[in-house]
Amino acid sequence: MNGTFRQSMNWLHTWSGLLVGSLLYFMFITGSLGYFDTEIDRWMQPEVVLAEGAETSSMVLLAEQYVAQQLVDVESWRVALPVGREPLLTVSWRDTQGVSGETILNPHTGLPVAVRKTGGGQLLYMMHWQLHYLPNQVARWLTSIAAMFMLIALITGIVVHKKIFKDFFTFRPNKKQRSWLDVHNIFSVLPLPFHLMITYSGLLFLAGSTMMPAIITGSYGTDWQSYFDERSTRFAIVEPAGKSAAPLPLVTVINDVEQRWGIENVGRVIVRNSGDINTRVSFSRFLSDDLKARETLTYDGISGELLHDSTAKQPSLPTQTSTVLLALHEGLFASWPLRWLYFLSGILGAGMIATGLILWAVKRRAKAERLGKAHRGLVFVEGLNAGTIIGLPIAIAVYFWANRLLAINVADREEKEVAALFIAWAITLIYPMFRPVKRAWRELLWLAAAAYGLLPIVNAFTTEHHLANSLAQGDWVMAGFDLTALAFGAIALRAAFYLRAKESRGQLKSIEKSSIEALVTAPTEVTAQ
Amino acid sequence: MVLGFALSLLGCVLLSLSMKRHYGQVTKDGRLSKRVSIVLRVLAYLCLFACGVVCIQRCGVGIGLVWWWGLLTLTALLQTLLLAYWPQWLRALKEIVY
Numbered sequence: 001m002n003g004t005f006r007q008s009m010n011w012l013h014t015w016s017g018l019l020v021g022s023l024l025y026f027m028f029i030t031g032s033l034g035y036f037d038t039e040i041d042r043w044m045q046p047e048v049v050l051a052e053g054a055e056t057s058s059m060v061l062l063a064e065q066y067v068a069q070q071l072v073d074v075e076s077w078r079v080a081l082p083v084g085r086e087p088l089l090t091v092s093w094r095d096t097q098g099v100s101g102e103t104i105l106n107p108h109t110g111l112p113v114a115v116r117k118t119g120g121g122q123l124l125y126m127m128h129w130q131l132h133y134l135p136n137q138v139a140r141w142l143t144s145i146a147a148m149f150m151l152i153a154l155i156t157g158i159v160v161h162k163k164i165f166k167d168f169f170t171f172r173p174n175k176k177q178r179s180w181l182d183v184h185n186i187f188s189v190l191p192l193p194f195h196l197m198i199t200y201s202g203l204l205f206l207a208g209s210t211m212m213p214a215i216i217t218g219s220y221g222t223d224w225q226s227y228f229d230e231r232s233t234r235f236a237i238v239e240p241a242g243k244s245a246a247p248l249p250l251v252t253v254i255n256d257v258e259q260r261w262g263i264e265n266v267g268r269v270i271v272r273n274s275g276d277i278n279t280r281v282s283f284s285r286f287l288s289d290d291l292k293a294r295e296t297l298t299y300d301g302i303s304g305e306l307l308h309d310s311t312a313k314q315p316s317l318p319t320q321t322s323t324v325l326l327a328l329h330e331g332l333f334a335s336w337p338l339r340w341l342y343f344l345s346g347i348l349g350a351g352m353i354a355t356g357l358i359l360w361a362v363k364r365r366a367k368a369e370r371l372g373k374a375h376r377g378l379v380f381v382e383g384l385n386a387g388t389i390i391g392l393p394i395a396i397a398v399y400f401w402a403n404r405l406l407a408i409n410v411a412d413r414e415e416k417e418v419a420a421l422f423i424a425w426a427i428t429l430i431y432p433m434f435r436p437v438k439r440a441w442r443e444l445l446w447l448a449a450a451a452y453g454l455l456p457i458v459n460a461f462t463t464e465h466h467l468a469n470s471l472a473q474g475d476w477v478m479a480g481f482d483l484t485a486l487a488f489g490a491i492a493l494r495a496a497f498y499l500r501a502k503e504s505r506g507q508l509k510s511i512e513k514s515s516i517e518a519l520v521t522a523p524t525e526v527t528a529q
Numbered sequence: 530m531v532l533g534f535a536l537s538l539l540g541c542v543l544l545s546l547s548m549k550r551h552y553g554q555v556t557k558d559g560r561l562s563k564r565v566s567i568v569l570r571v572l573a574y575l576c577l578f579a580c581g582v583v584c585i586q587r588c589g590v591g592i593g594l595v596w597w598w599g600l601l602t603l604t605a606l607l608q609t610l611l612l613a614y615w616p617q618w619l620r621a622l623k624e625i626v627y
Contacts (some may be wrong), residue, residue, distance in 0.1 A: 169545040169605065171613040186609055191602045291591040324591070333592060337530065341599035348602070 006160060013156040014360065018381070020146040021357045022388045025350055027143060029392055031128035031198075032346030033121065035331055035339055038085045040121025043481040044403045046463040047115045051082035051089060051107035056263045057254050062110030063091045063269075064250045066103075073097070075240075079269040082107060084288065086267065087477070117413040118403055124396070129206065132418060137210075144206035150199045153356075157188060164189055177366060180359045187352035194345035195352070201325040235298045235308040240276040247271075247279050248304045256306065257283045257297060268294075277302055288335070291327040354389045361385055383432040383440065390444040391428030393488070397451035398424035400485075404462040438503065445496035453489030456482035530596065533583045537600040540576030541608040542619065543569050551612055555619045577601065 033040065042048060051059070063079040071077075077093035080086065092102035103112045123132075131139040158164070168189065171182045188195065208215055209224075220227045250269075257263055261283075268284040279301030284294045293315075298308040315323070327333060331342045361382045368374040402420035406413055428447075432440035459482060460466030470478035545551040547569035552561040580600060585593030611619060 166548070169541070169548070169551055169609045169612055171609050173613055186606070190605045190609075193598045194602065289592075290589055327591075328595065331595075334595075338592075338596060338599060341596075341603060345599065345602060348606075 006162075009156040009159040013153055013160050016149045016156070017153045017353070017356045018360050020149045021353055022384060023142065023146045024150055025353045025357075025388055026392060027128045027146065028346055028350035028353060029396070030124050032343055032350065033396070034125030034128060035334075035343045035346065037121035037125040038087065039477045039481065040124065041118075042087050042477050043459075044118045044120045044400070045088075045104075045115045046465050046478075047113060048088060048104065049106050049108070049113055050087055054082075054089075054107040056081060056083075056266060057251075057258070059089050059105075059107050060250060060254060060263075060266075060269055062105060062107070063089065066091055066105060066110055066112075067093065067274075071095070074274050076270070076272045076274060078271070081267050081269070083265060083267045084286075116403070116408050119414040119418055123414070123418065124399070129202075133422070140206055141210050144203060144210045147199055147203040147206060148211070151203060154188075154192075154195055154199060158192075161185060161189070177359070177362050180355055180362055184352060184355040184359055187348045187355060191345040191348045194342075195349055197325075197328055198346070198349065201329040204322070204325060205329070235282070235296060235310060237272060237280055237298075238278050240273040241278045243277045244275050245277040245279070245302045247275060247301050250281070252304050253281055253283075253299050253301075256299070256304070260297065260309075261285060271301060274301070280307070286332065288333040291324045291333065293323040293327070354385075357381070357385050357389070379437070380433075382437040384429070386432040386437060386440045386444055387425075387429035390441065390448055390492075391425055391431075393492075394428050394444065394448045394451050395421045395425035397448070397455060397485075400455055401451070401458060404458050438499070442496055442499045442503075445492050445499065449489050449492035449496060451489075452485045452492060455485040455489075530584075530587065530600075533580045533587075533596065533600055534604065536576045536580040536583065537597075538604040538607060540573045540580060541601075541604045542611075542622070543573035543576060545608055545612060546619075547573060554612055554616050555623065557620075 059081055060079055067074055067077050071093060073096045074093050075096045077091060080088065080090040080092075082089055089105045089107040090102060091105060092100065094100040104115050105111065106113050129139065129143045130136065131142065134142070161167075167182070167185055171179070171186060173179055175182075216224060216227050250271075254263060257266065265285040265287060266283050267286055268282075270280075270282045270284075272280045272282075280298055281301040282296050282298040284296045286292075286294050293310075296308070296310045297306060299305065300307055331339065334342055361378060364378045365374070365382070368378060399417055399421040402417045406416055406420075410416060428444060432444070435443070456467050465475070465478045467479060467482045469475075470482070546555060547561075547566045549561050549566075552566075581593075581597040584596040584600070587593065588596055
């Protein structure tokens, strides 16, 4: 780490990037898919009945009716309503024994809809900080450390990059290492505001409970539950008193909400301590016209009195700051064109990490060629790169395949889908270790092209939502998924063809070179004879 | 937002043309005088700024800023691809202008 400031920053940039590169790539890819979580949910549950034309208040009443007639000993229950991008009417509950359940209702009839069990887009999205198989706290530590290194890599990257403005639009294709550096710079610099925002805000959400617990402990001591309560929408919530009382029919409370807000934006209705004299009913809405938090009205479920209105008081400055950062990170407010910009920026972020990893290997490969031998670490990273950068997208495609191909009633269906994802990724990670690395890249790209390109066909054979149908019906969520899969398949195919052409060009060159050498040496041999 | 996109793309085209390297890529004869460069640059920043104004006017400050930076990212990426692979399109544009 000797030398100038810029050299040490370069060292830090290189090694902090390499150390957590694969994990960061995973976080960026699954996180980017999270911008389309409900759209992916919908594709993965094609049985769902759309709520077009159903009235919000009548849906709440249908849910109330379902809970009253079909369930016993319900302690608390929740209705998620189809507003904005959310297409489903979902009721979930917990009974007095602590057993919970969830069902999707037909928004017109209130009858439960039989849908396949799936983790859906929600699970993909939550993977980007929960890492699925790991215990919650371990995953939080790992992801917060990775986010920390990402922030370091971004800032040192800005220092190292000498000509941010001069090279702003610069891409020089077919120049080997130079081209990789150009692409790495483009993917880093053009969406830089996004990268800084997403990394900084992500780090803040995670670090509070891992690296910097003193921030919470300073104000709340060991009572972290009340911190989390305040951060969520639990206002004026109390323990059940143990005395039962007849709850007010929801329709009276709905009328009051209607007068204050209008009911059509309400997305969540939560009933807590149901049937107790401390029954609480809260209505939450999310307005997408500004970077705001969810707004909540909380009622006494027995008397119907309004107990708390979260819009009545201006939140504290730290709360506002964290709300704005969370809103920016999640982009819940974004309309679909802006959502695509978010997705693009996220994918560019993944591309930034991928090209950084490739650049690390390309530089050292060039040196190894000169020296005539490659370090074992280099060979390992080269294999890991192929298995991560192309392997992970293949594994995610396998997750979608599993959703369509697993039997509908198989036990633990959602867990089997995830298992398919991680088994596929494990295979694609191991595979390049046993292949010449160039060939591994190409073969994985062929596989990725097939995995994504054939996905709409699998969909056509297993559901009635095939592309022609969904386009004809103007069902843009279903059609958009299939078209995006086709686009990804086409990109992988293009890349595979490009690599093949490049390789045969390379072979041609070496053949030319050897034949020229033969021509040059042949006459001398003749004369020698 | 179509207007915002157009302004941002135009801004990126002009900004890249105010740089020697990219001006040469597009015009072939490649001589960029200091005066033309400054004029192009001022026009470019005006377009990019106007894009921000349009975004904030449509969506408010918070979401407007998100739109603005999102559009800048998208159009700068497009312009980079244009310069690398299809500089003749920009040449055609120049012929229309003159």
